[in-house]
Amino acid sequence: MYVCICNGVTDHQIRQAAEEGCRTTSELTMRTGCGATCGSCLEMAGDILASVHAFPLAVLPGPLAEAA
Incomplete structure (x- = not known):
């Protein structure tokens, strides 16, 4: 889905940028140019960035979590 309509930046591109650091x-x-024109997409873009970086820190339920 397009997050930044002004510059044609998709959620996939944002996730890829986040995975690259x-x-x-x-x-x-x-x-990416996301948010450079009107900036109305920056909140959603920030949420996507945060979700990508939060995922590796998530504690998964199951035997590994119980052993800790």
């Missing part, structure tokens, strides 16, 4: 919306703007 992008951590802030400022850095995302420099890498």
Whole structure:
């Protein structure tokens, strides 16, 4: 889905940038152009960045979590 209509940036591109180390919306703007025109997409883009970086820190239920 398009997150930044002005610059044609998709959620996939944002996730890819996050997986490559992008951590802030400022850095995302420099890498992809997301938010550089009107900025109305920056909240959603920030949420996507945060969700990508939060996933590896999530504790999964199951035997490994119980052993800790």
